[in-house]
Amino acid sequence: MALAGSFHCGDGDTTGRSRIQFGVEARGTRVAGTTSLGWEVTLSEAAIHLGAVRWFEGQALSQRTLLRRLAWGTAFAHPGHYVPGQALAESVIERVIDLAAMRATDLGLADGVSGEARSARLELTPVGSDGGQPGGLSEGSLRLRGVATRGDQSVRFLATPTLRYEVQGITAPGTLAPGGPRWRVEIDPVALVDRVDFLMLPAGDGERVAPPEGQAFNALSRAAQSAATYHLRRLDP
């Protein structure tokens, strides 16, 4: 998706917007926590492959619906509550983020126009053929390895789902202006396993690997596709 055409700017810009460029980085927010199913999770490996990040003026949760009229004239509406609005900026560098490292990974520069950002979209794609990536991610879009404990039950797990999805409606509040600060994509890796029932992983004496079908894969996919897993923050001095 090329956004440049929708910025409505350039040498002859009449929108009052200024061209801007700012740095972008990404990092994980934690490697341990308790899930909503009561599992105490500690991640030893957590990596995700991010594609393009795009900023928009629309509210992340605007509570408006997207509408269309069918050919035969019956009115109906999507239940969706996210309307992205004007595109403002994008960073198109693809990179693996080592979420367990708890330090920022540079995503290069985003280009766009000035405005008030409220939401963002973020692409999840499989890692390319340039394997040997940080966080042990050499295939798929996501790699999570760790230990989950609930009561006297302890499960060592590994999950490496492959996803192609654009997460929409991520909270991203802040002004985009010339000379503005960097932005950070914050990702909560514990939220990714929040609805995983680790007892439903295939039994084994050692590490249990999440198969490409099943509850764990499903829960991981849903969490990875949920805007609530991500947050974009302007790094004001």
Added chain:
Amino acid sequence: MSLSFSRAFAALTLVTALGCSQDTGSVNVTIWGEEFIETQIGPAQNADDEGGFQNNWTLTFNRFLIHVSDVTVNNTAEGSAGALPMGRVYDLHNTRGSGTPVGAIANVAVGRADQVAFRINPATMASVAGNASDADLGFMRMNGYSVYFEASATRPGLATPITLRWGFTAATRFSECVGEANQPGVVVAAGAAAAAQITIHGDHFFYDSLSGETDMNGNSLTRLRFDAIANADANRDNVVTLDELAAVDLTTLPANQYRAGNIPNVVTLRDFVAYQTRSLGHFNGEGECRTTPL
């Protein structure tokens, strides 16, 4: 002199009266559930068709009760406002091809009444019947429902239709409603009545997305589905209850269906359909409103 004065006074009174009538109009408020609630929701024509059920399901509402209150119309530029505060219960299955009256708001300033709002909220003992029967009014009052419907769904080869009897107590305010041309509110002409229709989109209960995601090419991923609901019938009595939906964790459904997007705390199928009560209310057909949980 006296006669002339009387005539002059009468003329002045008439002019004044005409002036008043030319400065205001009224807004006739109606409510409609469209053909989907009046008649049925049919099967989709193909996998990309968003206007019908996937997998050949057809659903018919037999009863669709809704409680609406606090209808307000406001011309903010003129500082003119009117309201229909009374809560009323309607059965949107018992309308035929058009809206049923909610009421008229008089003396609204001429021009754009840019703020139209209403609530779908639980019925109380103060609520009255719109077009609903006294029995339906009592039912909604007793249960404190904002929305209640009964429906049956079937598909080819199914011996017994699936029955739904679902009641919801969520309270939602729909405000800043815009019309189909994406213009706020309604235009009120002098001495005329503008139409403001609260349009209820009952099909939303069966959408499989809460946030209207699109794919990377901008194509909608939302579909109307019933399979997961039918499969929730744990006791196989052909009646699917909200409690049975509550036993269905979304992670047991296909990962590309029933996505909650950025809506928190939606983990079961019951959570999912209950949240859809937030998206039922629209304005003048396809117009949108901002929604606020109350």
